[in-house]
Amino acid sequence: MLLSVNWLKDYVKIDVPAHEFGDRMIMTGSNIETITEIGTGISGVVIGKIEKIVKHPNADHLVVCSVNVGKSEPIQVVTSAENVYEGAFVPAALDGSHVPALHGAPHKEEGYEIHSGSMRGVDSDGMLCGPQELGLDDKVAPYISKDGIWLLPGDWSDQLGQDVTEALGLRDAVIxxxxxxxRPDCLSMLGMAREAAATFGEKMQLPDTSLKPSGEASTDYISVEVRSDLCKRYTARVIRDVKIEQSPWWIQKRLIAAGMRPINNIVDLTNFVMLEYGQPMHAFDIDTLKDHRIIVDTAKDGDTFTTLDGNERTLDHDMLMINDAEGPVGLAGIMDGMDSEITENTNTVVLESASFLGSSVRLTAKRLGMRTEASSRYEKGIDPNNCEAAADRFCHLVQELGCGTVLDGAVDIYQKPETAPTVTARVSRINKVLGTQISREQMKGYLEALEMKVEGDGDELIVTPPSVRQDLLEEVDYVEEVARMYxxxxxxxxxxxxxxxxxxSxxxxLRNLTRxxxxxxxxxxxxxxxxxxxxILDRAGVPEGTMERNLIxxxxxxxEDTEFxxxxxxxxxxxxxxxxxxxxxxxVLAYELGITFRENVIASxxxxxHYNLCLGAYGGDEDFFSLKGIITELLDRLGVGPLRFEPEKEYTMFHPGRCARIFVKSPNGEDVEIGIMGEVHPEVQENFGIGDRAYVAELFFNLITELSDRVIQYKKPPMFPSTSRDVAMIVDEGLPVGHIEEAIRDLGLPLLDDVKLFDIYRGLPVPPGKKSVAYSITYRSDERTLTDQEADAAHQAVLDMLREKFGAELRDN
Amino acid sequence: MQDIKSIMEEAREQLKKVSTSEEAEELRVKMLGRKGKFTEMLRSMKDMSAEEKKQFGRETNQAKAEFQQMLAERKEAIVKKAKDTRLAAETIDVTEPGRPVHYGVKHPITQTIEEVVGIFEDMGYSVYESPDIDTTFNTFDGLNAPETHPARDVTDTFYLSEKVCLRPHTSSGEVRAEKELSLPYQIVLPGRCYRRDTPDATHSPTFNQIEMMVIGEGITMADLKGSLDYMAKKLFGPETRTKFRPHHFPFTEPSAEMDVSCFKCGGKGCSVCKGSGWIEILGCGMTHPHVHQVAGIDTEKYTGFAVGMGVERIAMLKYGIDDIRLLYENDMRFIEQFK
Structure with a gap:
């Protein structure tokens, strides 16, 4: 919500600079995005009047204007603008003046300086300014001036030669x-004025809504019928003999500061009052309304309607429509039809000031995929109690501007008047939640400053807020009101x-430890x-038909990339x-510890x-076994093991000869698969543009967490020395060494202390298809130093088993 | 036969020439060995009178001891010299690089979560986690969000079905915590959140939040302020000041946003704080009674507060990261700077 500080001063006294005003408003709950100073960077630009326009002798698209700038002689200015006319009042930048921007030129922080010069052989003593040159955004430039020179509304004869910044009062702060x-109530000048008044301890001044009688009644011209309770209130007033022209500057100035483009007086007044009261308004040309009737009712399924933007819309029975005697003329609270707009030829206007149910407007706007200024206001909630005052304010301004005859009275359909709920808030509760000892009197003061009625005594504050405050429904809401004002x-x-x-947890x-x-x-x-x-699963070689393919x-x-x-x-x-x-x-050696998602077999x-742990690597000395080493040490530290690695040839993410599934024995003896690791398949590697052998492991961290047992049971360091025996043997190439070690351990020899693989050799003299494998096996007793005979006997059992089980050919050491 | 004097003379001469341990040993044998000159000298005593023996023996032994002493010194000098020579030869260039030891780096998001969670754990909070995929009840209805709340929109939140969504905030865990935990409790709830934001410098469809929630008897808004002020000082430095501004969230009332004094300029105004001296850090408030009532909590007896903060935002502010996408690109040259 853009708020002009100058405009706000119409309703409440503010005598601090804009930034200080802003800071205090922030602390009472009105947060600020930006504060923009406008009307700055202009010097030497004055009010001028175009006395005479002649064609440029050397250029068809240029004209030479003689401009009265309050001096004895007019100045001569060349312009290409097409909207100038003799008698127009315009901003004239004199020789040596300074403007913040130039139409069509790049933005410069320091602005531009204007000098006299010659244009196609004709002297030009400066420049006539368009809205952009005086710092206005394109989208708020007054309609008739938007692509040309700024044509000032009204008569500025007695201010010729005066500085425009002063004369127009351009300087303002927009917050x-x-x-x-x-707080939809704060989407209005009056709402913000109420907040400002409470913040600064000032009294708020309401706008003038008084009207002079005309002797004719609105009800003679228009009839309104409301057939749906989606319309809470419908107020209509009639204005005759409307003169469509530019609004006076003071109206335009307000709209521009609020970010709206001035169009003409009637449109501008609907916008002005909307900004002032927060009440959306709409003006119909009465002659476009068949039988001068307005019927507010829901549509029938399948009805169609062409909105102002030229699109045909298909309606349904939830959509509230404004109809005349023949059919729809507007989507209530959203947008009106092509035919009912006011034009230059409009003589009589019907002003609509209504309150429609927010949720209904929201639903309709959503279904039709259209959102307008009015609809977004209705969605948030419009206080029906404001409809009449806002309509009166509009009519007051019409009379003030003298741009039409306001007929007496309004057609006002308000079947179920709404009031803000009265709530009892306890002083003790408010202090209990806030941790304070604020007195009842203080609290009462804060609430009254916000225009609330406070009754009751003792611990009780019986509060009735102004009806625009639709957010105050229960005690807790007043805890906040007191807190922010305190x-x-x-x-x-x-x-x-x-x-x-x-x-x-x-x-x-475990996740922290793992990291x-x-x-x-x-x-x-x-x-x-x-x-x-x-x-991406295709590219990663995740096999079809696996659980991993079942994406949520x-x-x-x-x-598409982020669909699952x-x-x-x-x-x-x-x-x-x-x-x-x-x-x-x-x-690269990287890991991710993150959540993965699987369908639940129980659909409800x-x-x-589940947390998974993924490791990935390439380059350096990384290989299958460096990754395996990390996994082994990690899981050992996490209290998970012993591990078993089984060759896996089918999982197409990996090299078929360099992949393993990883198993752990659970406490109940079951083998639990906790993950998979391997060298990435060359095709997958290529798919991801990895130009080097890469290694990846994915572990199921939830299983690791379940299996983790990190209770430490220490053993005393051994008292007696160990004895070790080496064994080298020739076995089939296909026999995994893991199986050999497992078999040795499975013998369960009481003296066995450790088994360590220390060499694998292939090549002569070992025959092809075979490999030589060498282990160092350590024997130890906790009770005594072993004799050679004892160690030999244990070792012999190992050798016998190796020969028998694996057909190992033992080599002499 | 030489006299003792000339033997000593000779020994001194020869000792001067000795430069290795071997030569020293040779000289020792020559002088002190079984056939050495001192030995022979002493052996020659056997025919002397007792008086002569006494005199001669004393002189000879004295000379012998003197020689032994000299020889020992010489030997020691030789050993020392050899050691010195070896050490000199072993001189290394200490400016050569050390052998690299590579320590991995935790992702800056993780580091930020650990830091914040750590601060709250120190204050007696426990870590409580809730799922990324949650019900719309836990996400919106249970948190007092009106039917019309814009976050419910399909343009804002990801849905798996009408009643199930990817949580757009960690607040979805609040209702779960209320139902699961026994009162009173203080929890910190970090986790991933999702919003339908097209990735740009400040938006990411995946991001992280940390929720804090306290319920107990006599918990006040003053407690909320004090707790967060403590956190801010721990996180951004002891000089940090905090400012609480009124705001609106459906699940808290009163609600606030907390700013911290700019840790870059200390509050004077700079590019980080856009000149204001303050940086918005988080949203918080006293938990709305409706949110407590969802779990049947007696709102007259218990009060509490809740806080939600964006992890990426904190990390970006702390480290001056200007594009959130860097955090999810996972370029090692980026992440490994956060050590």
């Missing part, structure tokens, strides 16, 4: 207030005295969007690896959300 949805700044600062029991703790550990291992965290789509769909997505919720983190990780590769980051329940 853009952020009006919250609970000033949030004045509230004390304390810390809660509360005895809440803290609780701890295992998932949160710490992974960072320690050199991995950097990424965060990607939670969205997904089938195409967003019904109103922003685009992710089931995996790996595709985004691949994208990030690709991005980094393209940016020539030669080594919300989807399943």
């Amino acid at each position: 853009d207030f952020e009006i919250t949805p609970n 000033g949030y700044d004045n509230l004390p600062m304390t810390l809660p005295a509360i005895a809440s029991k803290p609780f701890f 295992k998932s949160w703790t 710490d550990l992974l960072c320690g291992m050199g991995a950097t965290e990424i965060q990607t969007y939670s969205f997904s789509n089938q195409k 769909r967003i019904t109103n997505p922003m685009g 919720m992710r089931t995996l983190l790996a595709p985004s990780m691949l994208e990030v690896l690709g991005t980094n590769y393209a940016k020539r980051n030669d080594h 329940e919300l989807p399943k959300e």
